[in-house]
Amino acid sequence: xxxxxxxxxxxxxxxxxxxxxxxxxxxxxxxxxxxxxxxxxxxxxxxxxxxxxxxxxxxxxxxxxxxxxxxxxxxxxxxxxxxxxxxxxxxxxxxxxxxxxxxxxxxxxxxxxxxxxxxxxxxxxxxxxxxxxxxxxxxxxxxxxxxxxxxxxxxxxxxxxxxxxxxxxxxxxxxxxxxxxxxxxxxxxxxxxxxxxxxxxxxxxxxxxxxxxxxxxxxxxxxxxxxxxxxxxxxxxxxxxxxxxxxxxxxxxxxxxxxxxxxxxxxxxxxxxxxxxxxxxxxxxxxxxxxxxxxxxxxxxxxxxxxxxxxxxxxxxxxxxxxxxxxxx
Amino acid sequence: xxxxxxxxxxxxxxxxxxxxxxxxxxxxxxxxxxxxxxxxxxxxxxxxxxxxxxxxxxxxxxxxxxxxxxxxxxxxxxxxxxxxxxxxxxxxxxxxxxxxxxxxxxxxx
Numbered sequence: 001x002x003x004x005x006x007x008x009x010x011x012x013x014x015x016x017x018x019x020x021x022x023x024x025x026x027x028x029x030x031x032x033x034x035x036x037x038x039x040x041x042x043x044x045x046x047x048x049x050x051x052x053x054x055x056x057x058x059x060x061x062x063x064x065x066x067x068x069x070x071x072x073x074x075x076x077x078x079x080x081x082x083x084x085x086x087x088x089x090x091x092x093x094x095x096x097x098x099x100x101x102x103x104x105x106x107x108x109x110x111x112x113x114x115x116x117x118x119x120x121x122x123x124x125x126x127x128x129x130x131x132x133x134x135x136x137x138x139x140x141x142x143x144x145x146x147x148x149x150x151x152x153x154x155x156x157x158x159x160x161x162x163x164x165x166x167x168x169x170x171x172x173x174x175x176x177x178x179x180x181x182x183x184x185x186x187x188x189x190x191x192x193x194x195x196x197x198x199x200x201x202x203x204x205x206x207x208x209x210x211x212x213x214x215x216x217x218x219x220x221x222x223x224x225x226x227x228x229x230x231x232x233x234x235x236x237x238x239x240x241x242x243x244x245x246x247x248x249x250x251x252x253x254x255x256x257x258x259x260x261x262x263x264x265x266x267x268x269x270x271x272x273x274x275x276x277x278x279x280x281x282x283x284x285x286x287x288x289x290x291x292x293x294x295x296x297x298x299x300x301x302x303x304x305x306x307x308x309x310x311x312x313x314x315x316x317x318x319x320x321x322x323x324x325x326x327x328x329x
Numbered sequence: 330x331x332x333x334x335x336x337x338x339x340x341x342x343x344x345x346x347x348x349x350x351x352x353x354x355x356x357x358x359x360x361x362x363x364x365x366x367x368x369x370x371x372x373x374x375x376x377x378x379x380x381x382x383x384x385x386x387x388x389x390x391x392x393x394x395x396x397x398x399x400x401x402x403x404x405x406x407x408x409x410x411x412x413x414x415x416x417x418x419x420x421x422x423x424x425x426x427x428x429x430x431x432x433x434x435x436x437x438x
Contacts, residue, residue: 150386194397195360195390199422218422240423244393268386 005047036074110136118297121321129156130319147200177202177215178250188243197243227260265323297324348380351388379410
């Protein structure tokens with residue numbers, strides 16, 4: 001109050017620019033102290049009255065009128081402050097949830113001599129709606145699942161946790177990919193709201209016969225890379241997404257892998273990349289992978305991600321997951 | 330990009346003509362228009378998609394909700410003239426097997 005009066009007096013007497021500048025600085029301090037607009041008007045009125053006791057009564061009245069008009073602004077100011085606090089609170093809660101999700105959904109890449117495995121999953125928002133899962137069964141075979149929940153953020157993440165627990169509950173036994181999807185479909189169909197669904201691909205790599213058996217529930221098709229011919233081919237697997245119908249049968253497919261042959265699994269965050277108004281064609285994904293195919297699996301996925309990150313100006317629109325399995329020997 | 334929804338009634342059929350993009354921002358608007366129609370007992374809804382050049386999975390979610398409600402309310406939904414990119418979504422997700430999809434008038438495929 002005294003400071004305001006002082007600055008005002010200074011300006012009234014000198015009309016000095018410096019006093020104006022000081023006033024601007026002072027207003028920042030007031031904001032920090034959460035002084036509301038109507039309080040400032042109040043201070044102004046009192047300072048004015050004490051500097052000029054002889055103020056015309058019309059002037060005084062007009063100032064009281066101004067004060068009343070400012071009250072609503074004061075309330076809004078207070079609300080904005082409360083919202084800011086609330087928002088900070090929510091933000092830190094989401095951070096905690098995101099960390100929990102990381103821990104819960106954490107999966108360990110199995111260490112298998114015959115396979116080189118690379119995986120990268122990046123969330124567009126704080127929480128990831130993509131999920132991937134590795135498992136090594138008692139005979140040493142490797143199961144790999146990749147899934148994408150419709151939507152992003154918290155609802156998608158909660159749904160993903162459900163998949164994870166369902167998978168955990170029956171992954172001890174040796175199920176084939178199609179029966180895993182059938183079981184998951186039942187869980188998802190029963191537990192999600194009407195417009196929600198999940199796409200998923202599940203595959204099992206037999207480390208003795210080098211057969212890759214897989215099944216898909218409407219998941220974005222991945223690719224096989226044949227080392228001998230250096231050709232990519234789309235993984236053809238048909239099946240409806242999880243959560244739409246209650247009694248669905250999925251089909252098992254299988255593919256023999258030679259040394260160097262590679263399985264490439266992804267989510268549509270990879271193929272739905274957009275550069276401005278241009279969509280990334282699937283061929284472009286293949287071309288980029290091809291460029292790095294000579295590298296170790298983990299380096300391939302990292303390089304591919306970096307390529308698409310640059311392409312989109314580092315602004316990821318959708319969760320992005322890429323998995324590479326290569327037969328080493 | 331926006332979504333324009335034009336609803337009219339032709340005899341007993343609700344005709345829904347869409348144009349623009351169906352994504353996470355426009356999907357709620359589509360849902361609010363489409364669901365009351367499929368929730369009319371015994372109704373038939375024709376959705377024209379020839380002017381939809383982009384749709385993401387949120388859009389699919391809206392159509393799945395609509396499809397589920399047709400079972401509950403004994404109504405019908407028919408999707409007409411999908412552009413290739415949009416049709417691909419129904420194809421990959423296996424949803425083309427459960428939806429009635431037609432490319433009748435202007436060969437939308």
